[in-house]
Amino acid sequence: MWSLKPYKSPPSICPGCREENPGFEEYIPTGIHILGKGACSGCGLEYYYNWPIGHGAHFPVSFDGNGIANYPPEAKQWFAIPLIDTIKKGREVACKIKRTVRKEFSEGLLLNCLDPCYGHVLWKLFNASFYRDITAPSGLIVLIPENFRWLVPDYAAEIWSVEAGLPDLNFKISSLPNFIKEACRSYGSLKLLPVDTHIDHTALDLQQFLPEAPFKLENFYRLPLCITVVWREDRFWLRSLSESWLSLVAAKYQVSWIRNWLLYRQRSKMIGVMSQIRKQIPGVLFKLTGLGTSGSFPDFVDDLRSARPDVDRERAWCQCYSKSHLIIGVHGSNMLIPTALSAGFIELLPKQKISFLSEDILMRHPPRFQTFLGRHLDIFAPTKLVARHAISILKDFKYLYHNTLAAP
Ligand SMILES: [Zn+2]
Numbered sequence: 295m296w297s298l299k300p301y302k303s304p305p306s307i308c309p310g311c312r313e314e315n316p317g318f319e320e321y322i323p324t325g326i327h328i329l330g331k332g333a334c335s336g337c338g339l340e341y342y343y344n345w346p347i348g349h350g351a352h353f354p355v356s357f358d359g360n361g362i363a364n365y366p367p368e369a370k371q372w373f374a375i376p377l378i379d380t381i382k383k384g385r386e387v388a389c390k391i392k393r394t395v396r397k398e399f400s401e402g403l404l405l406n407c408l409d410p411c412y413g414h415v416l417w418k419l420f421n422a423s424f425y426r427d428i429t430a431p432s433g434l435i436v437l438i439p440e441n442f443r444w445l446v447p448d449y450a451a452e453i454w455s456v457e458a459g460l461p462d463l464n465f466k467i468s469s470l471p472n473f474i475k476e477a478c479r480s481y482g483s484l485k486l487l488p489v490d491t492h493i494d495h496t497a498l499d500l501q502q503f504l505p506e507a508p509f510k511l512e513n514f515y516r517l518p519l520c521i522t523v524v525w526r527e528d529r530f531w532l533r534s535l536s537e538s539w540l541s542l543v544a545a546k547y548q549v550s551w552i553r554n555w556l557l558y559r560q561r562s563k564m565i566g567v568m569s570q571i572r573k574q575i576p577g578v579l580f581k582l583t584g585l586g587t588s589g590s591f592p593d594f595v596d597d598l599r600s601a602r603p604d605v606d607r608e609r610a611w612c613q614c615y616s617k618s619h620l621i622i623g624v625h626g627s628n629m630l631i632p633t634a635l636s637a638g639f640i641e642l643l644p645k646q647k648i649s650f651l652s653e654d655i656l657m658r659h660p661p662r663f664q665t666f667l668g669r670h671l672d673i674f675a676p677t678k679l680v681a682r683h684a685i686s687i688l689k690d691f692k693y694l695y696h697n698t699l700a701a702p
């Protein structure tokens with residue numbers, strides 16, 4: 295385990311001559327990364343490298359900030375370039391870091407969950423479960439964005455919460471190096487926990503993180519039938535390839551009228567699905583969650599959306615998901631918590647996300663039920679097809695459930 299106190303830094307490969315160098319003495323905690331900095335013993339090049347923690351364990355990046363760099367090509371756009379640019383262009387963000395001590399301990403184990411991607415923060419946080427049973431003198435410290443603090447399990451001894459929005463976590467947090475130096479004085483040791491970014495969630499007890507228990511399948515026909523649609527305004531349920539291009543233009547050039555038009559189209563598709571389901575199953579309850587409040591929905595929809603992240607609202611959403619037979623939403627980490635708690639889901643997925651098919655889903659049923667209750671449809675899926683899947687899940691699960699569980 296790499297450690298800040300006593301200091302133990304990992305080796306690295308020079309991006310210039312490929313010499314392996316032992317750990318450097320200087321380190322820079324940027325936020326997502328711990329960077330080492332030093333001069334190559336082979337060629338003398340002064341360079342930075344990321345410590346092998348979290349995604350850094352799979353994607354080693356080393357660079358000098360003047361054009362010499364080495365990283366796996368698959369990590370270029372989303373991981374290596376943002377890191378190199380942060381250092382090269384001196385991108386920093388000033389924000390408060392709050393330290394909450396729940397239990398006293400002398401040997402700190404630091405779990406760094408900082409990441410600009412919502413889903414990555416959650417997956418990193420799930421690593422806490424490996425340290426559920428540690429006791430004094432060791433204590434778990436969770437470093438996390440403030441908006442995720444409510445998900446930190448109660449056995450964490452200490453929380454360091456960073457009051458920054460997720461996009462800001464692409465940059466260096468200017469107050470973090472001094473904060474860590476100061477906090478280090480409290481402990482005899484401070485070690486950095488490895489962070490697995492692809493945990494097997496089926497082995498996790500998610501209730502240590504979430505305030506509600508997941509939907510119990512034996513209650514499928516005991517609870518009032520309920521469908522929750524997850525709304526988002528930065529990504530759309532689309533009708534065609536041309537709309538897909540328009541959504542890219544709207545995002546890149548901040549064209550608000552295109553975005554508003556796509557939101558209008560998305561809303562009308564969602565209302566279309568709900569109306570078709572209501573014709574077949576009149577008593578279904580409809581709820582709407584997610585960030586963004588544009589447009590209105592018919593009276594039969596319980597609109598729980600929020601303009602901005604809000605902990606009380608997120609807890610209320612969890613209650614709603616745990617009583618939902620079905621979640622419908624476009625692809626993304628916005629589907630993680632809903633699918634951890636609901637009975638089933640329909641995710642609308644574009645072709646470019648086929649390689650990451652399971653990434654947004656935390657649902658855990660026996661394989662046969664999982665296949666029936668979890669549906670991935672194309673992002674261009676027409677309303678009739680989505681409604682047909684939803685109606686089938688609500689009506690036909692009874693047959694599958696009872697036949698699967700019936701004694702011979
Ligand atoms: Zn070198």
